[in-house]
Amino acid sequence: MDEVVRELFRANDRHVTTRQDTLGGLQEGQRPELLTVSCGDSRVLQDGMWDDRPPGHIFTHSNIGNRVRQQTERGKVIAGDVLYPLVHTGTETVLVVGHTGCGAVTAAYRSLTEGIEDRPGIEHCVRLIEDDLSAALDSLPRISLTTRR
Numbered sequence: 001m002d003e004v005v006r007e008l009f010r011a012n013d014r015h016v017t018t019r020q021d022t023l024g025g026l027q028e029g030q031r032p033e034l035l036t037v038s039c040g041d042s043r044v045l046q047d048g049m050w051d052d053r054p055p056g057h058i059f060t061h062s063n064i065g066n067r068v069r070q071q072t073e074r075g076k077v078i079a080g081d082v083l084y085p086l087v088h089t090g091t092e093t094v095l096v097v098g099h100t101g102c103g104a105v106t107a108a109y110r111s112l113t114e115g116i117e118d119r120p121g122i123e124h125c126v127r128l129i130e131d132d133l134s135a136a137l138d139s140l141p142r143i144s145l146t147t148r149r
């Protein structure tokens with residue numbers, strides 16, 4: 001097993017040990033106060049972003065570009081990852097967290113302004129961002145982006 005994975009398991013053991021009191025109370029269900037949707041970018045750490053909140057307070061979801069919609073055969077809908085806590089856990093507040101230098105948003109911008117495409121699975125995600133970004137594109141300043149992949 002890779003050392004990176006072994007260290008993660010050790011960290012999880014420490015997490016379970018230090019959170020034993022609060023985790024036990026959550027075995028029967030959850031009622032998080034807040035849903036946060038953030039980018040999966042490795043520089044954006046949702047777990048530490050809000051100080052050290054105890055388990056059960058924040059339902060978190062991450063994806064590239066902090067998207068909240070998904071494409072279905074019936075059209076664009078609120079993503080199931082976002083809808084689930086609202087429908088099934090009583091969460092009433094959603095906070096979408098963007099960040100500086102988002103690669104997915106940059107890819108959507110470049111796709112719209114320069115026609116640059118990516119691999120199909122990534123392209124699907126970028127297209128969803130493009131739909132929202134294109135509405136504001138005319139009001140954004142034209143910027144020159146360097147390629148950082």
Ligand SMILES: [Zn+2]
Pocket residue numbers: 039040041064065066099101102103104105
């Ligand atoms: Zn990002």
